[in-house]
Structure formats: C-alpha cells, structure tokens
Amino acid sequence: MPQPHILKITEIFSSVQGEGLRQGEPTIFIRLSGCNLKCSFCDTKYAWEESQQYSVDQVLEEVKKIRQSFPAQWICITGGEPLLQDIDGLTKALKKEGLKIQVETNATFYRTLPVDWYSLSPKPDRYTFRPEYREKAKEVKIIVTKNLDLESIRRLRMSFPEKTPVLLQPQSNRKWSIILGIKLLKQALKAGLKNIRLSVQLHEIYGMR
Numbered sequence: 001m002p003q004p005h006i007l008k009i010t011e012i013f014s015s016v017q018g019e020g021l022r023q024g025e026p027t028i029f030i031r032l033s034g035c036n037l038k039c040s041f042c043d044t045k046y047a048w049e050e051s052q053q054y055s056v057d058q059v060l061e062e063v064k065k066i067r068q069s070f071p072a073q074w075i076c077i078t079g080g081e082p083l084l085q086d087i088d089g090l091t092k093a094l095k096k097e098g099l100k101i102q103v104e105t106n107a108t109f110y111r112t113l114p115v116d117w118y119s120l121s122p123k124p125d126r127y128t129f130r131p132e133y134r135e136k137a138k139e140v141k142i143i144v145t146k147n148l149d150l151e152s153i154r155r156l157r158m159s160f161p162e163k164t165p166v167l168l169q170p171q172s173n174r175k176w177s178i179i180l181g182i183k184l185l186k187q188a189l190k191a192g193l194k195n196i197r198l199s200v201q202l203h204e205i206y207g208m209r
C-alpha cells in the first residue's frame with residue numbers, strides 16, 4: 001500500500017494576515033518547518049527545527065476543525081521556507097475545498113502550484129529570487145534591516161513590474177526599523193521609484209499570533 005506523503009509542520013493556527021496587502025484578512029496559517037536561509041533577524045527561528053509529521057489528510061482535518069469556529073476563506077502556507085517541501089498535494093487538496101491559497105516564500109525556490117497569491121520576501125545580502133516570480137508575485141516585501149539601502153530597494157523595484165507593490169516592512173515593528181523605513185521611503189520617492197509602500201506587522205499590534 002502506498003505510504004501517504006508526509007509534511008513537516010511547525011504549527012497550524014487561525015489569525016489575521018498581519019503583513020502585506022492582505023493585511024487584516026482572517027486567515028488560517030500552515031507553518032512548514034525548515035528553512036534554507038538562516039537570517040539573523042528571523043522572527044520564526046523556532047520553525048527551523050520544530051516539527052510534527054502530518055499527512056495531507058491530517059492537515060485538511062485540522063483546517064476543517066479550525067474552520068468550524070473560524071471559517072476563514074484564505075490559507076497562508078508559510079514557514080520557515082514552505083517551498084522546501086513538496087506541497088503539490090496539499091495545495092490541490094485545499095483548492096478542492098474551495099479555499100484561497102497564499103504562499104509566503106523567500107523566493108529561492110519555485111514550484112508550479114495552484115496558488116492565488118505569492119508573497120515574496122527575498123532576503124539580504126543578495127536578495128536572490130527565482131525569475132518565475134517576476135510575473136507571479138502579488139507583492140514584494142523587504143524587511144527593513146540595519147543594512148538595507150536605497151540601491152537594494154532600487155534593484156528589487158526594477159526587477160518586478162511596476163504594478164507589483166514593493167513594501168518596506170519594519171523588522172519586528174522595532175522603532176529604529178520604522179524610522180529607517182520612513183527615511184528609505186523618502187529616498188525612494190526622490191529617486192523616482194514607483195509603487196513603494198510602508199508596511200507594519202499588524203498581528204503584533206493586535207497581540208495576535
């Protein structure tokens with residue numbers, strides 16, 4: 001008998017999407033374990049290692065259970081780096097349930113999947129991303145780290161169509177990062193860069209996960 005495909009998952013929980021353009025929308029998060037990058041500023045380091053094993057059916061069961069009291073339409077598959085694992089079966093099963101799927105990725109991997117919303121967050125120093133995302137990304141989030149400069153913002157801005165917003169997101173809502181984000185936004189405007197916006201981690205303000 002074929003064995004079910006097993007996914008390593010850190011947590012499954014309900015909240016609102018705190019980041020990016022979908023901010024504020026009720027969402028069920030599936031956080032996959034493991035990441036190929038080890039960013040010093042990572043706010044989900046626990047997802048690098050902590051995991052439980054789930055089959056796709058078990059994930060669906062958990063999602064259905066959560067939706068009984070929190071019937072969100074959106075699922076956010078996040079990490080860690082969720083595209084390290086084969087989530088083809090999971091995304092297809094979620095689509096069969098009529099749900100919308102967001103994937104948050106550091107953009108170093110690409111898989112052809114039935115995803116409604118790719119949320120990209122390329123990471124320093126090189127901000128590498130797979131070229132397939134040029135047209136597919138709905139938004140590009142740049143974490144405002146201490147070394148972020150206008151040149152990196154310009155490079156990412158020029159790499160994506162103008163209609164794709166580039167969001168400057170403060171590192172864990174820290175004050176210094178918010179101040180730097182405002183400064184960089186002004187510099188970007190003066191430099192003629194289009195569709196750059198400030199963001200914030202809304203779930204932290206609301207005291208949610």
Ligand code: SF4
Nearest residue numbers: 035037039042080106
């Ligand atoms: S890519 Fe994201 S999840 Fe991975 S280490 Fe960096 S911040 Fe953390």
